[in-house]
Amino acid sequence: MLELGVSRLALESCQHQDIGDRHTLAEIVGTNSKLLTYDHLRPGEDPILWVSDGVAWCHGAGGDWRRRVGCLVDEVTQVDVP
Numbered sequence: 001m002l003e004l005g006v007s008r009l010a011l012e013s014c015q016h017q018d019i020g021d022r023h024t025l026a027e028i029v030g031t032n033s034k035l036l037t038y039d040h041l042r043p044g045e046d047p048i049l050w051v052s053d054g055v056a057w058c059h060g061a062g063g064d065w066r067r068r069v070g071c072l073v074d075e076v077t078q079v080d081v082p
Helices: 015-032 047-059 063-072
Strands: 008-012 037-041
Touching: 008 015, 008 047, 015 037, 047 063
Parallel strands: 008 037
Antiparallel strands: none
């Protein structure tokens, strides 16, 4: 994210996972913590959290829904969960 010039990261708050997120980000960001800030937010607090869910849902639904959001999707990565 730092290489891409990202300065702010909005994470959806999930009480049982927030502490782990903070720990992981602290390890990754390290001494660059002034270059990247992050917040845990509820979905209604920042559109980036709910808009991305909506676009992902449309893409996954396929058909006309996928066509409608096609201009918003640059790349799709398939994630296989063991």
